[in-house]
Amino acid sequence: MVDRINDIAWQAHQGSVAAIIQLLNEKLANSGVRTRAIFADGVLQLLCEGARTEQLEQSHLVEQIQQILESTAPRNIRRVNINSRIVREQQLLWLKEISSDPENQLLWSQEITLTQPHILKQLITDLTEAQAELVKINFSKIQFSRTSVFTKKYKYKNARQTGMLVATSLCSLLLLGWVVYAQLGDKLKNLMQIQNSQSLGTANTNDSKAQSLPNVGKNSLSMPSEDNDAFTAAVRIAIQASASGKTATTSTQWLELAARWQEASDLMAKVSPNHRRYQEAQIRTKLYRKYSEAAQKEADKSKS
Structure with missing residues (x-):
């Protein structure tokens, strides 16, 4: 700041x-x-x-x-x-x-x-700026804490600093991902579609294997499978919504787009904390909800 x-x-x-x-x-x-x-x-x-x-x-x-x-x-x-x-x-x-x-x-x-500027483009810009500010603030706090420790000659590791450093690294990775997404556009969308197809194929293979196992085995595998299905389905719907957003003009089209973004957000919210991409799912949940609200506003404008 x-x-x-x-x-x-x-x-x-x-x-x-x-x-x-x-x-x-x-x-x-x-x-x-x-x-x-x-x-x-x-x-x-x-x-x-x-x-x-x-x-x-x-x-x-x-x-x-x-x-x-x-x-x-x-x-x-x-x-x-x-x-x-x-x-x-x-x-x-x-x-x-x-x-x-x-x-x-x-x-x-x-x-x-x-x-x-278009409202969706402005939302992405605002989110990118907010994440960049968060990275700067956390980095400044870490640097200040390190300087204080050195000045006072403390000889122990601060667990809070470690946590802040991990959070900063995560924000940096997410910020880099959204910048690449904004710049590469359709190329990245095609890559995501290929990855989603591969993920769906893997999920189907796992389901087939699970059906041949005893009931106890099925129960132990059900939670990761549901998480993967929810995450994959949400990404697939988000890709479709992003493509539809480029051509939406009427109030009905914007309302359909808002419903798609909300559906993707709801699916992301179902991903459990045990999922390896849980933190990313939480961020995507909020982002998709913002896109849904933005599409709803465009629908209201089209009516008037």
């Missing part, structure tokens, strides 16, 4: 008006345009000032600002009203001045609407 204090792009993405102003001023510095901004009544009021009118050419400047803001994707900001005028002395109440007499105060004014 400490690193984020100086991350202007991240602060602008979170919706900080001060960070947005700084980012715009950096990007527009070569054109000689300076900006000021106020967020009022759900609209980001942006004032662009330049020494000459040619620096404030409307179509070019509007295009530049829209590209910068859409690449930043500031939270909760969709409407932006761009105002321009020749630079003048600092005015604390500049918005009130231009609102009261826009014809004499401004060269031109234009409102734009920012294109918002």
Whole structure:
């Protein structure tokens, strides 16, 4: 979290008006345009000032600002009203001045609407950022604890540090997996389908063997088989839902997609703690539930 204090792009993405102003001023510095901004009544009021009118050419400047803001994707900001005028002395109440007499105060004014990123893509981005922050926080705590131990010359191992290190390693592996998933796309999906087919074939072979054993043997093998079936089935449904999400447009399609993600989440929740991929199943349970909620929201939008 400490690193984020100086991350202007991240602060602008979170919706900080001060960070947005700084980012715009950096990007527009070569054109000689300076900006000021106020967020009022759900609209980001942006004032662009330049020494000459040619620096404030409307179509070019509007295009530049829209590209910068859409690449930043500031939270909760969709409407932006761009105002321009020749630079003048600092005015604390500049918005009130231009609102009261826009014809004499401004060269031109234009409102734009920012294109918002897809809700599922935003969810994956948020999850990736949250996992990265968790890794940083845990790593900082471990480093601090080690430094304290060295300073005070303690000569024993801290079990809590070991647990935190294991948790950090697990988060790193999961984060790497989701990054690879996001980048490889369809290639990874095809690989997962092959793996799922192999897993299903193995499960069927195990079931056949179990049927030939006495009743006691069947009971001892039933729990792992159920876990594997639940995990495999959930992954298969998730792959299908992910493919359907690319073409869903109507309310009915989004509702079907939400039901699929919820079914995958419910199956993952049934995996027992004894399963070797139990921790991954817990994470997937929450992620699939978020996807289901996101699809439900898209269905509600399509109705209206």
